[in-house]
Amino acid sequence: MRAEPKRDTAIPNTITIDGQExxxxxxxxxxxxxxxxxxxxxxLCHRPGLTPHGSCKLCTxxxxxxxxxxxxxxxxxxxxxxVEIDSRSVSACTMPAMAGQQIRNNTPALNEVRKTxxxxxxxxxxxxxxxxxxxxxxxxxxxxxxxxxxxxxxPQLSPRREVDAxxxxxxxxxxxxxxxxxxxxxxxxxxxxxxxxxxxxxxDAHLIVNSASGKLADSDxxxxxxxxxxxxxxxxxxxxxxxxxxxxxxxxxxHRVSEIGLEPVILAKxxxxxx
Amino acid sequence: MKHKxxxxxxxxxxxDHECSIDQIRxxxxxxxxxxxxxxxxxxxxxxxxxxxxxxxxxxxxxxxPVGQVESVVEFYSFFHNIPRGRYNILLSNCTSCGYMAxxxxxLQLLCQLLGVVAGRTRADGxxxxxxxxxxxxxxxxxxMLVNDRPIIRLDSGRIERxxxxxxxxxxxxxxxxxxxxxxxxxxxxxxxxxxDLVAGDGLHAMIARGADAxxxxxTRSGLRGRGGAGFSTGMKWQFCREAPGDAHxxxxxxxxxxxxxxxxxxxxxxYADEVFEGMTVCARVIGSGQGLLYLRGEYRYLLPxxxxxxxxxxxxxxxxxxxxxxPGFNFEIExxxxxxxxxxxxxxxxxxxxxxKRGVPRNRPPFPVTHGYLGRPTVVNNVETFxxxxxxxxxxxxxxxxxxxxxxxxxxxxSVSGDCAAPGIYEYPFGVTIQQVLExxxxxxxxxxxxxxxxxxxxxxxxxxxxxxFEDLPTGGSFxxxxxxxxxxxxxVNFAHFFAHESCGFxxxxxxxxxxxKNGVDKIAGGHGTHYDVDELKxxxxxxxxxxxxxxxxxxxxxxxxxxxxxxxxxxxxxxHSEFEPYFNLDAALEEARRITHRNDAAAHxx
Ligand SMILES: Cc1cc2nc3c(=O)[nH]c(=O)nc-3n(C[C@H](O)[C@H](O)[C@H](O)COP(=O)(O)O)c2cc1C
Ligand code: SF4
Ligand code: SF4
Ligand code: FES
Numbered sequence: 084m085r086a087e088p089k090r091d092t093a094i095p096n097t098i099t100i101d102g103q104e105x106x107x108x109x110x111x112x113x114x115x116x117x118x119x120x121x122x123x124x125x126x127l128c129h130r131p132g133l134t135p136h137g138s139c140k141l142c143t144x145x146x147x148x149x150x151x152x153x154x155x156x157x158x159x160x161x162x163x164x165x166v167e168i169d170s171r172s173v174s175a176c177t178m179p180a181m182a183g184q185q186i187r188n189n190t191p192a193l194n195e196v197r198k199t200x201x202x203x204x205x206x207x208x209x210x211x212x213x214x215x216x217x218x219x220x221x222x223x224x225x226x227x228x229x230x231x232x233x234x235x236x237x238p239q240l241s242p243r244r245e246v247d248a249x250x251x252x253x254x255x256x257x258x259x260x261x262x263x264x265x266x267x268x269x270x271x272x273x274x275x276x277x278x279x280x281x282x283x284x285x286x287d288a289h290l291i292v293n294s295a296s297g298k299l300a301d302s303d304x305x306x307x308x309x310x311x312x313x314x315x316x317x318x319x320x321x322x323x324x325x326x327x328x329x330x331x332x333x334x335x336x337x338h339r340v341s342e343i344g345l346e347p348v349i350l351a352k353x354x355x356x357x358x
Numbered sequence: 359m360k361h362k363x364x365x366x367x368x369x370x371x372x373x374d375h376e377c378s379i380d381q382i383r384x385x386x387x388x389x390x391x392x393x394x395x396x397x398x399x400x401x402x403x404x405x406x407x408x409x410x411x412x413x414x415x416x417x418x419x420x421x422x423p424v425g426q427v428e429s430v431v432e433f434y435s436f437f438h439n440i441p442r443g444r445y446n447i448l449l450s451n452c453t454s455c456g457y458m459a460x461x462x463x464x465l466q467l468l469c470q471l472l473g474v475v476a477g478r479t480r481a482d483g484x485x486x487x488x489x490x491x492x493x494x495x496x497x498x499x500x501x502m503l504v505n506d507r508p509i510i511r512l513d514s515g516r517i518e519r520x521x522x523x524x525x526x527x528x529x530x531x532x533x534x535x536x537x538x539x540x541x542x543x544x545x546x547x548x549x550x551x552x553x554d555l556v557a558g559d560g561l562h563a564m565i566a567r568g569a570d571a572x573x574x575x576x577t578r579s580g581l582r583g584r585g586g587a588g589f590s591t592g593m594k595w596q597f598c599r600e601a602p603g604d605a606h607x608x609x610x611x612x613x614x615x616x617x618x619x620x621x622x623x624x625x626x627x628x629y630a631d632e633v634f635e636g637m638t639v640c641a642r643v644i645g646s647g648q649g650l651l652y653l654r655g656e657y658r659y660l661l662p663x664x665x666x667x668x669x670x671x672x673x674x675x676x677x678x679x680x681x682x683x684x685p686g687f688n689f690e691i692e693x694x695x696x697x698x699x700x701x702x703x704x705x706x707x708x709x710x711x712x713x714x715k716r717g718v719p720r721n722r723p724p725f726p727v728t729h730g731y732l733g734r735p736t737v738v739n740n741v742e743t744f745x746x747x748x749x750x751x752x753x754x755x756x757x758x759x760x761x762x763x764x765x766x767x768x769x770x771x772x773s774v775s776g777d778c779a780a781p782g783i784y785e786y787p788f789g790v791t792i793q794q795v796l797e798x799x800x801x802x803x804x805x806x807x808x809x810x811x812x813x814x815x816x817x818x819x820x821x822x823x824x825x826x827x828f829e830d831l832p833t834g835g836s837f838x839x840x841x842x843x844x845x846x847x848x849x850x851v852n853f854a855h856f857f858a859h860e861s862c863g864f865x866x867x868x869x870x871x872x873x874x875x876k877n878g879v880d881k882i883a884g885g886h887g888t889h890y891d892v893d894e895l896k897x898x899x900x901x902x903x904x905x906x907x908x909x910x911x912x913x914x915x916x917x918x919x920x921x922x923x924x925x926x927x928x929x930x931x932x933x934x935h936s937e938f939e940p941y942f943n944l945d946a947a948l949e950e951a952r953r954i955t956h957r958n959d960a961a962a963h964x965x
Contacts (some may be wrong), residue, residue: 135721137721137865137907138864138865138866138907139865139866140865140866140867140905140906140907141866143905172904172905174907176722177721179723194902194904196904198903199897199898200867200901200905201866201867203866203870203874204870206864207869207870207873221796225610226494237874238877238941238942240870240873259582262863264868277423277425279425280423280425280426280428280429281429281716281863282425282428282429282432282433282716283429283432283863284432284699284716284861284862284863285858285859285860285861285862285863285869285872285873286858286861286863286869286870286872286873287432287863288862288864288869291428291429292425293423293424293425293426295414295424297428305719336663352455
């Protein structure tokens with residue numbers, strides 16, 4: 084819904100992803116441009132329509148060349164590492180597209196990095212897929228399959244996290260939360276509420292409910308809210324509607340996570356027809 | 359609530375500390391500042407914790423979401439939702455000013471003498487003892503904070519006396535005064551430390567020269583940020599000045615959290631006028647009416663003195679309205695005190711903290727120079743950078759650039775600590791060799807130097823000819839010396855724990871990765887590591903370095919990768935020589951069974 088940018092015909096507004104030239108308009112991120120052109124960049128904390136977040140780092144891509152978009156301020160690394168890099172890593176979901184960017188995305192090396200990051204997300208929480216209601220509809224699981232992840236690789240951190248079943252129709256199981264803040268943003272930006280927040284720090288960071296008691300029951304969350312449905316994993320689930328879609332017919336049984344524009348399908352799957 | 363191990367769940371005790379709502383309200387009402395961090399500090403100080411019901415009170419007082427207040431309480435190390443002792447003792451765990459600095463475990467000793475478990479408040483509520491990241495007292499041996507006040511030069515004798523004073527409930531006013539005396543320890547001075555600037559001289563010179571010409575001088579001087587990144591100060595000011603906005607801000611970064619760094623402490627203690635003057639020069643250049651100094655919570659003891667300097671500057675007409683009689687030159691400086699979070703030294707996390715939020719680094723672009731504090735154009739500079747700017751405003755760019763090297767003009771103030779006879783503050787022209795610094799601080803039998811702190815570079819003897827400067831070895835000021843006796847693996851363990859503790863938790867690579875690095879190096883130090891684990895650390899380190907969101911993650915593995923690369927024998931000699939060892943220790947897991955069966959013979963062990 085942005086104003087049509089003025090086009091300077093001398094500099095075509097295109098970026099190149101894995102050799103494919105892709106147009107963009109001013110204000111778009113690399114992710115926006117890629118998705119619009121039907122190019123999949125793996126992502127978990129990103130959802131078109133919500134403010135980009137940049138936290139999961141699954142969308143990490145490499146921009147080649149050293150003189151692209153010079154960094155102002157910040158960073159104390161500079162010369163502290165002697166490993167010379169011929170490219171810069173950026174998060175596609177937050178980095179503005181800029182004319183001429185040469186981007187690497189779907190490469191074995193980058194997908195290996197993404198697999199490791201996905202493994203990190205699995206082992207830091209408690210993900211027991213076979214017993215999770217979200218299995219088959221879970222984007223984390225689907226991304227793991229997409230990247231060829233066969234195990235958690237790292238030792239499980241097995242944290243102790245709280246379940247909040249206080250709400251009449253929504254349950255919050257923090258064991259599976261990957262801290263993507265999609266629910267936080269959906270509540271603020273789409274539902275016009277402010278039900279969720281992230282609290283704590285480091286490996287102890289966790290989702291909290293923004294109510295005096297800290298319980299979902301005391302929040303103004305309703306089943307019609309996007310925040311109740313947007314969770315990419317099985318951390319926020321609608322009560323009494325479990326297993327309505329049988330395994331084998333679930334979102335990622337029928338679709339690939341790399342299909343573009345799947346968001347409505349994912350949302351519809353978890354939104355019960357009664358609602 | 360806090361998802362930390364339930365270290366403090368002695369319920370019987372917390373009932374004693376139930377605070378009435380009136381108590382909470384009166385603390386909030388009496389607090390003169392409306393900054394969330396300050397109100398929470400007042401509650402923490404007076405009620406020894408931030409009771410759950412206070413969270414909602416504070417939220418409604420400041421008109422903030424409850425979730426924001428709670429998340430801030432849980433983010434900063436100095437806030438607690440379970441009561442701390444009336445004597446709240448925090449021992450630094452830095453390799454230079456930490457509780458192991460003298461070779462003896464002072465934390466253990468103090469806990470023993472007081473009958474407390476580290477991290478838990480004693481049942482009578484009198485005392486709590488815990489550890490904290492570097493408190494910036496590295497030139498004074500082991501150090502602690504007791505109720506926000508530093509005590510230095512700790513040894514077993516002093517620890518015993520402290521325990522006795524605590525047990526006798528002697529108020530801090532009755533403790534030996536000299537314990538709290540933190541001196542400057544300036545060993546060599548150059549451009550910035552040699553001569554005091556008479557308050558106002560820099561401003562007079564700027565007014566005479568004009569703001570535009572002053573900016574030119576700053577740019578031409580070649581001054582680069584002293585906080586570590588080394589961005590041109592003149593360019594930063596220029597970008598900010600050109601950025602549109604209904605207000606511009608000047609922020610001084612006095613978070614100084616990098617272990618082994620304490621030079622800003624000296625500048626704030628004895629050269630505060632220069633720092634404030636530099637901020638005021640910047641204000642004039644970029645057109646700002648409001649400055650903020652973000653002081654790390656560990657340096658809270660400097661606050662009264664800093665406030666006094668600000669008051670004096672107001673009286674002298676160097677701050678406030680129509681500064682030095684210049685109509686429209688209005689500038690005020692407010693001090694905001696942090697609460698224990700290294701990440702708040704990162705400029706965008708610092709700005710979040712200034713805004714009363716968790717210290718989570720923002721996405722860039724946009725950068726603070728265009729979208730900083732309250733979304734307005736903001737200059738964030740280090741304490742030393744502002745001090746240098748004040749001097750340049752008075753003495754001109756040529757005076758500054760005559761010192762130093764091509765790309766690193768001027769001087770650098772080093773905080774030298776660790777295994778040397780003369781730790782302290784050394785100001786050098788840029789380009790000085792590591793060897794020279796080691797000679798000056800009388801370090802003998804040096805094994806390695808950590809340049810720039812744990813996020814910097816670890817170098818060995820072969821590289822002592824290298825030079826400090828942006829061309830070769832940059833440093834924010836930390837210079838830690840490790841002698842031959844030093845166990846570099848223990849240092850790596852210390853640093854790995856530091857980063858895991860200080861990661862803000864926003865992005866996956868750093869949040870999970872720093873904990874995995876910590877577990878990996880712990881495993882090696884515990885004698886259970888193999889070559890496989892070393893390879894894993896290398897792979898993981900490379901990933902965290904490249905894929906993390908901010909400078910913390912991007913540098914968190916440096917120290918470990920440096921040890922592996924430059925001191926392989928340190929790792930090698932600790933490896934268990936099997937191809938693979940699980941993290942899970944089978945023999946240790948049998949301990950309970952052995953205890954129950956009263957067996958400890960060879961057959962009851964796997965090893
Ligand atoms: C984790 C982290 C911690 C930092 N800590 C500090 C600090 O304590 N003091 C500081 O001046 N800069 C610190 N920085 C650098 C700041 O982000 C910023 O670059 C600096 O304040 C800019 O000021 P300068 O240009 O004067 O150096 C830190 C950066 C990172 C990534
Ligand atoms: S509950 Fe779900 S949507 Fe919310 S932060 Fe956790 S994983 Fe993301
Ligand atoms: S790199 Fe670490 S400190 Fe920086 S944003 Fe990521 S988690 Fe936070
Ligand atoms: S999708 Fe870009 S960081 Fe998560």
